[in-house]
Amino acid sequence: MDKEDVLYQHGTLALLVPGLFSGTLPVGELLKHGDYGIGSVEALDGELIVVDGKPYLAKSTGDVLEVSDDELVPFANVHYDRPTDKYDRENISQSDLEKEILANHDYHNLFFAVKITGTFKKMQTRAFIGQRPYPTLAQLADNQRTFEADNIDGTVVGYFTPELYQGIGSAGFHVHFLSDNHKFGGHILGFELAKGTVTLQTFTDLDLHLPTHDSTFRRHEFDYDGMDSAIRGAEG
Numbered sequence: 001m002d003k004e005d006v007l008y009q010h011g012t013l014a015l016l017v018p019g020l021f022s023g024t025l026p027v028g029e030l031l032k033h034g035d036y037g038i039g040s041v042e043a044l045d046g047e048l049i050v051v052d053g054k055p056y057l058a059k060s061t062g063d064v065l066e067v068s069d070d071e072l073v074p075f076a077n078v079h080y081d082r083p084t085d086k087y088d089r090e091n092i093s094q095s096d097l098e099k100e101i102l103a104n105h106d107y108h109n110l111f112f113a114v115k116i117t118g119t120f121k122k123m124q125t126r127a128f129i130g131q132r133p134y135p136t137l138a139q140l141a142d143n144q145r146t147f148e149a150d151n152i153d154g155t156v157v158g159y160f161t162p163e164l165y166q167g168i169g170s171a172g173f174h175v176h177f178l179s180d181n182h183k184f185g186g187h188i189l190g191f192e193l194a195k196g197t198v199t200l201q202t203f204t205d206l207d208l209h210l211p212t213h214d215s216t217f218r219r220h221e222f223d224y225d226g227m228d229s230a231i232r233g234a235e236g
């Protein structure tokens with residue numbers, strides 16, 4: 001097994017559902033496991049994207065900041081970039097591209113990374129607004145900010161989680177965006193790709209790292225009813 005075969009994950013998406021938003025891993029530690037990835041920070045106060053080894057946070061103010069190594073994350077995925085598939089694609093929407101990827105590859109039971117670099121005719125993103133005390137994920141999602149850009153160059157990074165593992169991640173595609181000038185980004189709600197390069201990377205191993213030292217997580221009694229719809233509503 002090479003390090004590029006491993007998808008590293010800290011936390012699970014399901015623990016965000018009831019509002020366990022405390023940061024439990026420093027970004028500096030996260031970056032020892034990959035150079036591309038996505039996630040969030042404490043209080044879910046912004047959308048994390050790691051591009052070429054550097055972590056950025058898209059805030060609900062519309063600003064994109066570089067993240068320091070001691071910033072804490074409650075949930076994140078990273079991997080080392082080594083594509084297994086690479087091709088050019090023009091003039092396609094996010095939903096059509098995702099359908100095409102699953103139609104052309106028998107990857108629907110695998111964890112895999114998606115990266116798209118290029119020019120986007122339209123890019124629509126959102127960022128959560130951190131609140132204290134922490135609300136539930138559904139309550140937080142009701143109060144997000146959305147952003148739109150036209151004809152923007154940048155990078156899409158994210159993952160596909162098989163339906164079988166809903167709750168570990170968000171089943172289906174979960175992707176974030178960072179513009180080449182590092183001024184626009186966030187969790188992607190939709191895009192129209194004008195012209196770009198699509199890469200996919202399948203993983204043989206999921207390295208699931210849990211916040212075992214966090215007493216709130218250790219003691220929490222999860223309510224599994226409604227978890228699936230809460231994840232789909234906020235992250236789908």
Ligand SMILES: [Zn+2]
Binds near residue numbers: 038047174187188
């Ligand atoms: Zn996201």
